[in-house]
Amino acid sequence: MLIDTHTHYDEERFDPDRREIIQKAHDEGVSHMVNVSNCMESTLISVRLSDEYDFIHAAIGLHPYFADEMNDANFSILKDLANHRKVVAIGEIGLDYHYMPHPKKVQQACFARQMELALELGFPVMIHDREAHQDVFDMMVRYRVKEVGGVLHSYSGSVEMARRYLDLGFYLSIAGPVTYLNARRILDVVRFAPSDRLLVETDCPDLSPEPFRGTRNDSTRLRLIVARIAEIKGLGFDAVSAATTANAKRLLRIP
Ligand code: NI
Numbered sequence: 001m002l003i004d005t006h007t008h009y010d011e012e013r014f015d016p017d018r019r020e021i022i023q024k025a026h027d028e029g030v031s032h033m034v035n036v037s038n039c040m041e042s043t044l045i046s047v048r049l050s051d052e053y054d055f056i057h058a059a060i061g062l063h064p065y066f067a068d069e070m071n072d073a074n075f076s077i078l079k080d081l082a083n084h085r086k087v088v089a090i091g092e093i094g095l096d097y098h099y100m101p102h103p104k105k106v107q108q109a110c111f112a113r114q115m116e117l118a119l120e121l122g123f124p125v126m127i128h129d130r131e132a133h134q135d136v137f138d139m140m141v142r143y144r145v146k147e148v149g150g151v152l153h154s155y156s157g158s159v160e161m162a163r164r165y166l167d168l169g170f171y172l173s174i175a176g177p178v179t180y181l182n183a184r185r186i187l188d189v190v191r192f193a194p195s196d197r198l199l200v201e202t203d204c205p206d207l208s209p210e211p212f213r214g215t216r217n218d219s220t221r222l223r224l225i226v227a228r229i230a231e232i233k234g235l236g237f238d239a240v241s242a243a244t245t246a247n248a249k250r251l252l253r254i255p
Contacts, residue, residue, distance in 0.1 A: 001031040003248040004219040006201030010045035013205045025219035038063030050086035059089040064096040067110035088252040090118040091126025098130040115143035125150035162189045173199040176207035179228045190232045195243040
């Protein structure tokens with residue numbers, strides 16, 4: 001049994017075969033999937049998917065790419081949707097200084113407001129951090145999200161930064177890049193992090209693990225990531241699977 005804690009089945013790339021691929025993954029042992037939102041439209045679709053499938057939960061929020069969608073009207077829509085019984089987290093939220101889709105100030109304002117929402121409602125946060133390591137960390141401390149906890153999605157930082165997030169009580173989520181042939185830093189992170197603080201995700205349709213790198217990803221490939229973590233940590237597949245599943249259930253309060 002595995003939990004894919006970060007999927008984007010709302011994306012158009014799944015239009016041709018969404019139902020088939022979701023069902024196939026579930027049949028192959030992915031007991032739960034969390035569909036994570038990035039804009040207002042995907043937030044609505046994530047909640048709808050969670051209505052359609054027992055085993056899909058939703059995270060709602062605005063990704064830094066869509067930080068310009070944050071305004072009072074959308075904020076209150078997000079707040080209302082958070083009452084939905086299948087919403088388990090606020091995400092994905094954070095900062096992206098790699099693509100810099102909006103000025104830093106706009107991204108930071110959107111991030112701040114959603115951390116306040118998470119705190120007010122008691123939801124864990126799912127964090128996107130692309131080349132904004134220090135600012136993301138500093139804002140998370142300033143907005144006290146330690147109180148609600150959360151996860152660094154597709155963690156790509158250093159061991160030193162991982163140590164600081166673990167000290168804050170956060171989880172690190174491991175995605176396809178851990179399988180890449182040129183992976184280095186993430187291997188050290190996986191060795192360093194205790195099994196009871198790791199989650200696994202595909203981030204599908206992106207970040208396909210090897211040997212599928214560059215093709216459309218889906219949750220049937222989650223086991224490749226788990227297998228690689230098991231190899232790196234010198235543990236069995238079942239041990240990593242059991243630990244990451246228990247961690248996801250604990251953080252996201254999935255029964
Ligand atoms: Ni994502």
